[in-house]
Amino acid sequence: xxxxxxxxxxxxxxxxxxxxxxxxxxxxxxxxxxxxxxxxxxxxxxxxxxxxxxxxxxxxxxxxxxxxxxxxxxxxxxxxxxxxxxxxxxxxxxxxxxxxxxxxxxxxxxxxxxxxxxxxxxxxxxxxxxxxxxxxxxxxxxxxxxxxxxxxxxxxxxxxxxxxxxxxxxxxxxxxxxxxxxxxxxxxxxxxxxxxxxxxxxxxxxxxxxxxxxxxxxxxxxxxxxxxxxxxxxxxxxxxxxxxxxxxxxxxxxxxxxxxxxxxxxxxxxxxxxxxxxxxxxxxxxxxxxxxxxxxxxxxxxxxxxxxxxxxxxxxxxxxxxxxxxxxxxxxxxxxxxxxxxxxxxxxxxxxxxxxxxxxxxxxxxxxxxxxxxxxxxxxxxxxxxxxxxxxxxxxxxxxxxxxxxxxxxxxxxxxxxxxxxxxxxxxxxxxxxxxxxxxxxxxxxxxxxxxxxxxxxxxxxxxxxxxxxxxxxxxxxxxxxxxxxxxxxxxxxxxxxxxxxxx
Numbered sequence: 449x450x451x452x453x454x455x456x457x458x459x460x461x462x463x464x465x466x467x468x469x470x471x472x473x474x475x476x477x478x479x480x481x482x483x484x485x486x487x488x489x490x491x492x493x494x495x496x497x498x499x500x501x502x503x504x505x506x507x508x509x510x511x512x513x514x515x516x517x518x519x520x521x522x523x524x525x526x527x528x529x530x531x532x533x534x535x536x537x538x539x540x541x542x543x544x545x546x547x548x549x550x551x552x553x554x555x556x557x558x559x560x561x562x563x564x565x566x567x568x569x570x571x572x573x574x575x576x577x578x579x580x581x582x583x584x585x586x587x588x589x590x591x592x593x594x595x596x597x598x599x600x601x602x603x604x605x606x607x608x609x610x611x612x613x614x615x616x617x618x619x620x621x622x623x624x625x626x627x628x629x630x631x632x633x634x635x636x637x638x639x640x641x642x643x644x645x646x647x648x649x650x651x652x653x654x655x656x657x658x659x660x661x662x663x664x665x666x667x668x669x670x671x672x673x674x675x676x677x678x679x680x681x682x683x684x685x686x687x688x689x690x691x692x693x694x695x696x697x698x699x700x701x702x703x704x705x706x707x708x709x710x711x712x713x714x715x716x717x718x719x720x721x722x723x724x725x726x727x728x729x730x731x732x733x734x735x736x737x738x739x740x741x742x743x744x745x746x747x748x749x750x751x752x753x754x755x756x757x758x759x760x761x762x763x764x765x766x767x768x769x770x771x772x773x774x775x776x777x778x779x780x781x782x783x784x785x786x787x788x789x790x791x792x793x794x795x796x797x798x799x800x801x802x803x804x805x806x807x808x809x810x811x812x813x814x815x816x817x818x819x820x821x822x823x824x825x826x827x828x829x830x831x832x833x834x835x836x837x838x839x840x841x842x843x844x845x846x847x848x849x850x851x852x853x854x855x856x857x858x859x860x861x862x863x864x865x866x867x868x869x870x871x872x873x874x875x876x877x878x879x880x881x882x883x884x885x886x887x888x889x890x891x892x893x894x895x896x897x898x899x900x901x902x903x904x905x906x907x908x909x910x911x912x913x914x915x916x917x918x919x920x921x922x923x924x925x926x927x928x929x930x931x932x933x934x935x936x937x938x939x940x941x942x943x944x945x946x947x948x949x950x951x952x
Contacts, residue, residue, distance in 0.1 A: 546570040546577060551588075555871040555935065557719075558589045560616070574715065576611065577627035577665060584623065585616040590715045591675055592723075597768075599646060599653040603682055605767050607632055607643060608666065609716035610677025620673040627665040628678045631714040633687040633742060634663050641684060648675040655679070677716070689713040690743030690765070692790055692800045695725055695732040696809050704780040704809070707732065708750055708788065709773055710765045713740060721773050727880045735808045741800035747793040756780040762793050784809060857919040858911060862945060866924070867903035869937040874903045881927045882910040921945040 550572045551559035563569050563586060568579045578586060591610045593600075600606065608630035615623055634641055643658040643666045658678070659667040666678040680686060691713045697705040707725065711717040725732050749762040757779040764774075780786055783806060790800040858866075870877060878884040884906055892905045910927070911919040925942045928934050 548572050554587070557872070558587060560585065560587045562586075574609075574611070575629035575665075576613075578623060579625040579627075581622050581624055584618050586613065586623065587616050588613040590719055591677075592720050593677070593716045594720060596646065596648060596653070596675060596677070599648075600679060604644075604646070604655070604679045605682045605686075606646075606677060606714075606716070607680045607686070608678040609714040610646070610675055612675045614673050620670060623670050623673070625659065625667055625669050626676070627667045628676070629664060629714070630661070630666050630678050631689045631712045632680070633689055635687075641680065641686075644679050644681075645676050646679050647671070650674075688743050688767070690741050690799075691718065691739040692737075692741060692802075693718070693721055693739060694735040694737055694788070694802070694804070696735055696804075698731040698733055698811055702783070704783065704786070706735070706776075706778045706788075706804070708776040708778060708790075710743060710748065710763065710775075710790075711773070712743070712767070723876065724773055727876065733809070733811050735804060737802040737804070737808070739800075741790065743799065744792075748799070749791050749793050750776040750778065751789040751791055752778060752780075753787040753789075754780070754782065756786065855917070855920045855922065857914075857916065858907075858921055858924060860908075862921065863907040863911065864900075864904050865941055865945075866938060867900055867907055869935065869941050870903045871935055873935070874906065877928065878906040882906060883913070884909055 546568045548570045549561050549563065551561040551574075554560045559571070559573065561569070561571065563578060563580050563584055565583050566581050568577060570577045574588070574590065576588065580586075589612050591612055593606050593610055596610060597606070608628050611626075611628065613623070613626065614620075628645070630643070632641065641661065643661045644655050645658060645666070645668045647654045647656050649672065656668065656671065659669050661667065668676065668678075689712070691711050693709040693711060695707045695709075697703060697707070699705070709721050711721055725734075743765045745764070745766060747762045747764045750758050752758060759777050763776060778786075778788070784804050785806070786804045788802055788804065789798050791798050867874075875889060878889055879886065888909055889906070892902050892909070896902045896905055907924075910924075914923070921942055925946065928938065928942070
């Protein structure tokens with residue numbers, strides 16, 4: 449996301465104050481904009497309401513703080529806002545005087561960047577712009593509006609993603625301002641639009657004024673660090689830069705079934721949809737097509753050529769914060785190509801279209817996996833018998849004089865090794881990959897305070913449900929492959945176990 453030059457300060461920067469308009473569970477909560485003690489470590493306290501998904505315990509993971517691993521930029525870009533090419537508002541322009549920096553992915557969904565000195569820096573992945581007074585290490589992640597949207601009833605609406613930002617081992621005062629990317633098209637109302645930010649201070653939501661805004665960003669003066677995201681009064685008419693996201697169902701037989709989602713062009717919305725798709729009982733492949741369009745809060749219908757079976761007939765695009773997103777489902781009996789078009793129901797105006805071709809429906813991950821397997825086979829075939837003998841696992845049962853070749857189930861020690869490598873995605877792993885129910889997950893959390901032990905118990909539940917010989921490292925590896933963004937540390941641990949590098 450490139451940054452436009454900020455407009456001159458002072459135009460509407462303080463017209464956005466509206467602290468008293470935000471509802472809170474406790475009427476005693478402070479909405480005056482105070483820092484509630486001025487703690488610089490408020491970054492994780494607001495996460496208590498969602499069972500600490502981004503808990504501070506993850507900061508002690510072996511991966512955190514290690515800067516020797518280069519980021520997988522393609523992986524980082526999965527849930528970030530897409531670049532908008534808006535000819536009307538020119539919201540995305542070449543950045544002016546900001547040093548572009550690429551962060552490192554330190555754990556599931558969490559980024560970290562070292563800023564070397566005073567200046568203004570633009571994150572090449574999220575579009576965030578940091579203004580700092582001296583050298584500082586910044587850690588940040590995209591959060592979900594579905595967790596904080598309860599604090600935005602009818603009077604406010606989100607205008608971009610919500611982030612959790614922290615200065616690592618440094619006071620928050622070193623970070624003087626943050627520019628948040630927003631998803632509004634300001635072609636017709638840019639000078640009149642007023643922005644604020646929702647700032648979660650502990651469990652207390654506070655509305656704070658923005659300093660300024662441009663066609664692509666909202667600038668906020670840092671008061672303390674905790675979840676923050678741009679918002680606008682719901683009374684203001686807005687037009688959003690939107691996206692259409694297409695996913696193809698991966699089935700054993702030849703099937704051409706798709707999910708088509710409508711969303712605002714912000715990473716919180718896109719991340720929620722990605723999670724919903726990954727947690728589906730079916731497996732889906734994201735179809736990469738130009739996604740950007742303009743979306744108003746109106747109803748839309750999906751058209752196709754040739755005609756397919758599409759339901760529902762039409763779908764409302766809403767800015768309301770919802771846990772589950774609505775989507776179109778399209779089914780075709782014949783193979784591609786298919787042309788999909790999104791049409792505004794009232795005006796018949798086409799706002800988006802794309803052609804799905806045969807090559808778009810191929811799961812490249814499967815092809816890469818096959819390539820790796822073939823490579824391993826070739827490598828194994830060239831290994832000498834003496835080397836193979838040395839690599840034979842110590843657990844092969846020869847008690848009756850015959851090699852049974854039975855692979856033992858994972859031991860408690862091995863399960864604990866995996867548990868220690870899992871990050872804040874472990875609940876998603878438990879439900880989507882290990883087939884635990886929400887009740888089982890809640891029982892584990894109620895009975896165990898230590899997060900690592902909670903992860904361990906989830907893995908033990910998975911093992912207990914399986915027959916003897918069916919909870920091997922290979923079985924667990926296959927289960928976890930259903931997660932698209934499995935942490936590298938987990939993959940490497942399981943790979944080491946399969947290669948007999950760890951103690952059994």
